Amino acid sequence: MQSADERAEEVAGAVATAADDASVRHRLAFWLALSLGAVTLLDVVLFVGGGWMDEPAVQAWRTVCLAITVQAMPFLLLGTALSGAINAFVPARVFSRVLPKRPMLAVPVAGVAGVVLPGCECASVPVANSLIGRGVTPAAAFAFLLSAPAVNPVVLTATAIAFPGSPAMVLARLLASLATATVMGWLWLFLGRSEWLRPVVRHTGHRPGHSRWTEFRIGFQHDFLHAGGFLVLGAMAAATFNVTVPRGVLDTFSGSPWLSVLFLAALAILLAVCSEADAFVAASLTGFSPLARLAFMVVGPMVDLKLIALQAGTFGRAFAVRFSSATTVVAVLSSVLIGGVLL
8 A cells, every 4th residue: 555645756746747748748839830930931931032032042041051950950869869868767876987076087088988979069969968967067068068079980980081091180180179178178167157057947867756768758859849949040040151151262261371270160160060071071171271171170060050059058148158169269279289290
């Protein structure tokens, strides 16, 4: 026979689960209504605008925006599914056993652990958020967030294929990315403030009396619906840059060694190319030095428009602005110092 307290706990758990389900359904209904409204508005614009929507520039914008979104969506699904699985199935004590007790040591260990997630930057944001919710120090979670898209085997293999006969480029990308992730983790450890970081409010970990699969589903739906909208906003901004900036601008900066590094770093932020494909884009920029192309590949997976949008939606705008700015500076310096030695 169950005691009154046990029955009350079960009832409370059922009520909380129902509330979570209702919250997710409301969010899903909101996004569906927003999507329907956007489609309706687009239909009106197409009807009224007529030939304007058939202009090559508009068609190019739609193609680039769709390409970025479709390219990133599978990895966003992977990241949100992994985040939900960590939240529901992985006990919090696992992280305390895997990571060193001292945060100073946990940061580089978390950076190296980025090799286990073969995805792009879209997958790392929800995973980092889930890790923080499970008790991992934010400094280590952010080191993982930055390193995972840049040092995983898929990205390094793509870099080796894009730069055949140049193992130094692969090694330089690996070391510069790990250095950036570690330094940024340490910077957050010593200079970061809790008021800058506002994670999304959600339950963390398995709660007694709740179904783990239900918790996984709720966490997955919450993260995916929340991050998907910011991914689309970032893709739209990147597509706008692709269409509006003339290609001749590239030639203006390629002649100066320092300006070329800064320009390709900025270009990586604006183009928002997925980390699995950015090596091939860098290899195609033959007018630029190897050092500038290295900066493009190191900065891109850590700071780009869609990633900034995802970070702002997940951790807050105050965090995204500060963290992205500092990461850009550290990534460029790491690329110059390590690339200057190896390339």
